[in-house]
Amino acid sequence: MPVSLDKATDYLCLSEAARDLGVSRATVTNWHQRHDDFPEVQTLGGMSYLKRGELYAWLDAGNRWETIRKRQALAAQRKPRVRSDVDQIRELIAKHESALLRLNRELRRALNSQKV
Helix, strand or coil, X not given: CCCCCCCHHHEEEHHHHHHHHCCCHHHHHHHHHHCCCCCCXXXXXXXXXEEHHHHHHHHHHCCHHHHHHHHHHHHHHHHHHHHHHHHHHHHHHHHCHXXXXXXXXXXXXXXXXXXX
């Protein structure tokens, strides 16, 4: 049986690779499934691993770093807008809380009266 002299730090599980790159685990899985030149994935104990150096070389060869950076920049631009939307929704709920609670009570009464 061959013995590997690679260090444990040379390998990443797919979720670690995703976290390091700032992408989702599904993105790394899609790369693995869709690209024939994606680095070899090895499975051990139900976990999938790949070599860090091979992954980075694959990203360099395909000029994929730029795509990752662009997507991260877009995501960063969307975050403040989402936070603003959430704040507006919270304000609306607070403003109309009593009416919402009253409607909720009326709906529960109506549903309870229909039960036999």
